[in-house]
Amino acid sequence: MADTIAPNPNALDPNASSARLAAGPRGKKPRPVLAPRNIMLYGALIFAAIYYLLPLYVMVVTSLKGMPEIRLGNIFSPPVEITFEPWVKAWSTACTGLNCDGLSRGFWNSVRITIPSTVVSIAIASVNGYALANWRFKGADLFFTILIVGAFIPYQVMIYPIVIVLRELGLYGSLTGLIIVHTIFGMPILTLLFRNYFTSLPEELFKAARVDGAGFWMIYFKIMLPMALPIFVVAMILQITGIWNDFLFGVVFTRPEYYPMTVQLNNIVNSVQGVKEYNVNMAATILTGAVPLFVYFVSGRLFVRGIAAGAVKG
Amino acid sequence: MTSNSVSVRDLSLSFGAVTVLDNLNIDVADGEFLVLLGSSGCGKSTLLNCIAGLLDVTEGQIFIKEKNVTWEEPKDRGIGMVFQSYALYPQMTVAGNLSFGLKVAKLPQAEIDKRVARAAEILQIQPLLKRKPSELSGGQRQRVAIGRALVRDVDVFLFDEPLSNLDAKLRSELRVEIKRLHQSLKNTMIYVTHDQIEALTLADRIAVMKGGVIQQLADPMTIYNTPENLFVAGFIGSPSMNFFRGEIVERDGRKVVSVNGVDLSVDSYKARGPIETGSQVVLGVRPEHVQVDEASTGTDVHDAVVDIEEPMGADNLLWLKLAGQTMSVRIAGARRYAPGTPVRLSFDMGLASIFDATTENRL
Numbered sequence: 001m002a003d004t005i006a007p008n009p010n011a012l013d014p015n016a017s018s019a020r021l022a023a024g025p026r027g028k029k030p031r032p033v034l035a036p037r038n039i040m041l042y043g044a045l046i047f048a049a050i051y052y053l054l055p056l057y058v059m060v061v062t063s064l065k066g067m068p069e070i071r072l073g074n075i076f077s078p079p080v081e082i083t084f085e086p087w088v089k090a091w092s093t094a095c096t097g098l099n100c101d102g103l104s105r106g107f108w109n110s111v112r113i114t115i116p117s118t119v120v121s122i123a124i125a126s127v128n129g130y131a132l133a134n135w136r137f138k139g140a141d142l143f144f145t146i147l148i149v150g151a152f153i154p155y156q157v158m159i160y161p162i163v164i165v166l167r168e169l170g171l172y173g174s175l176t177g178l179i180i181v182h183t184i185f186g187m188p189i190l191t192l193l194f195r196n197y198f199t200s201l202p203e204e205l206f207k208a209a210r211v212d213g214a215g216f217w218m219i220y221f222k223i224m225l226p227m228a229l230p231i232f233v234v235a236m237i238l239q240i241t242g243i244w245n246d247f248l249f250g251v252v253f254t255r256p257e258y259y260p261m262t263v264q265l266n267n268i269v270n271s272v273q274g275v276k277e278y279n280v281n282m283a284a285t286i287l288t289g290a291v292p293l294f295v296y297f298v299s300g301r302l303f304v305r306g307i308a309a310g311a312v313k314g
Numbered sequence: 315m316t317s318n319s320v321s322v323r324d325l326s327l328s329f330g331a332v333t334v335l336d337n338l339n340i341d342v343a344d345g346e347f348l349v350l351l352g353s354s355g356c357g358k359s360t361l362l363n364c365i366a367g368l369l370d371v372t373e374g375q376i377f378i379k380e381k382n383v384t385w386e387e388p389k390d391r392g393i394g395m396v397f398q399s400y401a402l403y404p405q406m407t408v409a410g411n412l413s414f415g416l417k418v419a420k421l422p423q424a425e426i427d428k429r430v431a432r433a434a435e436i437l438q439i440q441p442l443l444k445r446k447p448s449e450l451s452g453g454q455r456q457r458v459a460i461g462r463a464l465v466r467d468v469d470v471f472l473f474d475e476p477l478s479n480l481d482a483k484l485r486s487e488l489r490v491e492i493k494r495l496h497q498s499l500k501n502t503m504i505y506v507t508h509d510q511i512e513a514l515t516l517a518d519r520i521a522v523m524k525g526g527v528i529q530q531l532a533d534p535m536t537i538y539n540t541p542e543n544l545f546v547a548g549f550i551g552s553p554s555m556n557f558f559r560g561e562i563v564e565r566d567g568r569k570v571v572s573v574n575g576v577d578l579s580v581d582s583y584k585a586r587g588p589i590e591t592g593s594q595v596v597l598g599v600r601p602e603h604v605q606v607d608e609a610s611t612g613t614d615v616h617d618a619v620v621d622i623e624e625p626m627g628a629d630n631l632l633w634l635k636l637a638g639q640t641m642s643v644r645i646a647g648a649r650r651y652a653p654g655t656p657v658r659l660s661f662d663m664g665l666a667s668i669f670d671a672t673t674e675n676r677l
Binding site: 204205208212213222227 | 389399401402419
């Protein structure tokens with residue numbers, strides 16, 4: 001016992017440690033940079049990155065070239081003479097059917113469709129999820145099951161009945177009609193998302209709020225909502241990208257003057273008159289994809305955090 | 315009716331086919347500290363949630379302050395509740411947490427400030443009022459949670475395992491604090507726990523529960539010394555009571571419990587009724603009711619050998635083999651015995667418990 005308590009006589013001697021250590025491995029284990037493990041790992045990552053980035057590269061490069069340069073056929077070569085003409089044309093003067101005002105009309109249509117659809121669907125789904133998770137009302141399980149089953153019915157089956165319903169309501173062909181359709185179709189997955197998140201929050205929090213006298217809406221707005229921000233971000237990303245990228249509902253439920261950007265893009269790219277303007281098509285495609293891309297870049301990290309928060313807790 | 319603070323009458327609760335509470339009755343006197351004690355799944359938390367109004371009962375009635383509150387909302391029952399996970403609102407400050415219920419009740423701001431200040435003073439959390447729950451330690455959080463019940467100015471406090479999430483040292487500190495709080499406020503408190511030390515130290519009365527049924531309802535010393543049945547005897551006490559299966563036989567005109575040839579006299583045992591010769595029994599002896607003494611002689615003294623020694627500082631626990639069975643004996647910490655040491659055990663049969671082997675009830 002005594003020798004461990006007594007001050008170490010070698011404590012002040014810098015060379016003392018070498019006397020205590022035996023020869024052989026010591027400290028951090030060295031890892032060569034070019035180990036097979038690293039080569040495999042980074043090789044696979046670089047390959048995957050190229051695989052996904054190459055089409056994007058071709059698109060950007062092509063959209064910056066003039067038509068004579070494109071006809072040379074070197075799709076991978078960078079533009080000799082950079083021109084933004086195709087971008088301007090795609091945005092403001094490309095012809096889609098009768099109109100020749102480019103994608104700008106579709107862009108604003110998409111904005112007018114996406115924002116209300118996202119806001120309304122998330123508002124309703126979050127209350128649904130909260131009610132299903134915390135207020136175990138009679139028939140809650142049945143209601144939830146029906147909602148989830150609804151998510152598995154193919155869209156195609158429901159299109160014609162919905163056309164009839166909208167027609168009878170006098171909403172067929174209008175933006176309002178399309179917004180209602182998007183809200184309804186977003187409901188199952190969003191409700192599931194919110195229900196699972198609220199279920200993962202400690203139940204005692206809800207009980208404490210009830211003892212404190214808070215009612216349904218008070219608990220929702222004061223307790224649950226401030227805690228649910230990550231899942232709101234996830235829902236927002238899902239809805240914005242989903243609705244922005246939607247083609248089927250946009251083409252079925254609206255009139256040409258309300259076509260969303262995706263439908264207009266298709267009409268530009270697939271127009272049969274005249275020459276195929278590849279540079280304009282590429283620019284139009286990038287413009288259409290820019291919004292979801294921007295949303296991912298801005299909120300990607302929040303998205304991952306939100307998904308993880310919903311999955312791990314509880 | 316007498317001045318009962320909380321009365322539960324013929325309470326039943328079932329979820330579908332599963333009956334959690336069955337025809338339960340309990341009366342809690344004004345200012346009493348009642349502990350509901352049991353292992354998990356025994357229905358103690360369910361009972362507390364029923365009293366709080368967080369669960370709808372299937373059958374029966376609940377009275378708080380002589381008022382039938384069976385159908386009342388939690389906020390109208392005059393209760394405050396403290397939860398195991400603290401359940402503090404994470405986005406509000408401590409002051410916000412304390413005042414939330416009062417704001418919901420639309421109390422004037424001056425009154426809210428007064429009550430928050432008083433609760434903060436009692437619990438000594440004034441310096442924490444502006445902090446968020448995430449900036450508090452576990453003990454501080456639970457103090458705030460108690461404060462949230464305190465500001466409601468209610469007659470009955472409900473505690474749902476409030477100390478289970480804390481480490482051992484904090485747990486014993488807050489335990490004392492809760493006891494002090496009860497002594498100064500003199501409110502009725504109902505406290506759910508699975509920790510027998512908390513139950514024994516805090517309670518005026520303990521209700522030991524199993525399978526939704528109250529096994530014994532009595533003051534801590536009665537529960538400890540004269541457990542009503544085998545379950546209560548085994549549940550209370552750490553290390554737990556030693557049990558010996560045996561038979562009542564007569565030796566030289568005296569009734570004894572015979573355990574594998576080891577005889578222990580029942581003369582000094584305070585039986586409820588006559589103990590029939592030939593009946594199968596379970597003898598229960600607490601570890602501290604056996605003396606270890608090499609010199610003692612007499613009828614209830616037997617030889618044993620020390621198997622394992624567990625020194626715990628203040629006392630020392632010996633594991634011995636007697637009548638082919640392992641038993642534990644608690645002795646003073648200063649007395650040490652090496653494994654293999656032969657010792658003599660003298661049983662204090664006046665403090666023992668004898669249960670019927672089939673009904674498991676105390677004889």
